[in-house]
Amino acid sequence: MKQENNAKAILAIAMKLSKPIAYLIILLVTYTMGYLIASSSSSPPPFSSISELTNLPNQLDHFRVTTRCSDRPVQPELVRQTILDRVFNSRSPYDNFPPPHVRDLLRTKRVKGWGSYGAVFDHLVRSVKPRIIIEVGTFLGASAIHMANLTRQLGLRTQILCVDDFRGWPGFRDRFKDIGMVNGDVLLLQQFMQNVVSFNFTESVLPVPFSSASALEKFCEWGIFGDLIEIDAGHDFNSAWADINRAYRILRPGGVLFGHDYFTAAANRGVHRAVTLFAQFHGLKVMVDGQHWVIDSS
Structure with missing residues (x-):
């Protein structure tokens, strides 16, 4: 019930915004709610909230490795x-x-x-x-x-x-x-x-x-x-x-x-x-x- 209320509140805000942004928010909410419901009876999902899902690329920036590996492997x-x-x-x-x-x-x-x-x-x-x-x-x-x-x-x-x-x-x-x-x-x-x-x-x-x-x-x-x-x-x-x-x-x-x-x-x-x-x-x-x-x- 709490998840449904949260989703309705987000949708209400989205409808006040321009249509492209509203569609994006609706898509993310739909995906996340479906994922959370499907996972509720199993192990905890990798992503616990919509903000964690949408911010994943920024989170992974902290763990990005940029060192260039040698193209000549040591035997x-x-x-x-x-x-x-x-x-x-x-x-x-x-x-x-x-x-x-x-x-x-x-x-x-x-x-x-x-x-x-x-x-x-x-x-x-x-x-x-x-x-x-x-x-x-x-x-x-x-x-x-x-x-x-x-x-x-x-x-x-x-x-x-x-x-x-x-x-x-x-x-x-x-x-x-x-x-x-x-x-x-x-x-x-x-x-x-x-x-x-x-x-x-x-x-x-x-x-x-x-x-x-x-x-x-x-x-x-x-x-x-x-x-x-x-x-x-x-x-x-x-x-x-x-x-x-x-x-x-x-x-x-x-x-x-x-x-x-x-x-x-x-x-x-x-x-x-x-x-x-x-x-x-x-x-x-x-x-x-x-x-x-x-x-x-x-």
């Missing part, structure tokens, strides 16, 4: 050296690791993740057979180490690039009190590297210690593309939307995007909304594998 066998040259002064970050001032603050292994051992990893590694995996959101490296183990078992020569600022989040040490800190610098990167060393994956797992936005844009400029890209960093809509769009630009033709936390209490306000809206825009299908979402671009 998979050269990706590792490209990262070493551009990020680490041509030396492996694992050389002489760990440094003396943090050695006693690291645990031999401290592997922790969420959804890091789901069947989706085995399914995708077997089907895609990736040469390059890009993981956006790594924390302590549980899923990266799991994927490295899977590729090793299959005899694949896969390079895994782990994009993370390795800062955690405010208050995360309340839950991870054993992660050290030196002069305010939390030792997430160092513990991640220690985990990689412990599992003997230093040749196949490489950290890229920057924000997802800056790292993915540089990959685009440098011509580094992934066959399999996992998005598991920020879980709010803005972060997930930005990461997915940037990652899609560096996905090799026929590659696969996937990520965790498709079903959460955030529902239509977080990852679920970003993934669904992205798939709608690009005419792609979202598949579900446990708690993971999967978008196959082929």
Whole structure:
């Protein structure tokens, strides 16, 4: 009843305006009312109001990525050296690791993740057979180490690039009190590297210690593309939307995007909304594998 009253009020105002504007408003009201009524018994619609629908182009301006990707993709066998040259002064970050001032603050292994051992990893590694995996959101490296183990078992020569600022989040040490800190610098990167060393994956797992936005844009400029890209960093809509769009630009033709936390209490306000809206825009299908979402671009 309230929706009907709102519609009548808008129509009354529209009739006082010039006919072209009135027709436009009537069209938008009709479309939105029909959409809301059809969706009332199902999940929340992607657009909750007529103003959100009509302002969508302006909203998406805030998430538009303009970086130009290189038209010369780096060959998979050269990706590792490209990262070493551009990020680490041509030396492996694992050389002489760990440094003396943090050695006693690291645990031999401290592997922790969420959804890091789901069947989706085995399914995708077997089907895609990736040469390059890009993981956006790594924390302590549980899923990266799991994927490295899977590729090793299959005899694949896969390079895994782990994009993370390795800062955690405010208050995360309340839950991870054993992660050290030196002069305010939390030792997430160092513990991640220690985990990689412990599992003997230093040749196949490489950290890229920057924000997802800056790292993915540089990959685009440098011509580094992934066959399999996992998005598991920020879980709010803005972060997930930005990461997915940037990652899609560096996905090799026929590659696969996937990520965790498709079903959460955030529902239509977080990852679920970003993934669904992205798939709608690009005419792609979202598949579900446990708690993971999967978008196959082929």
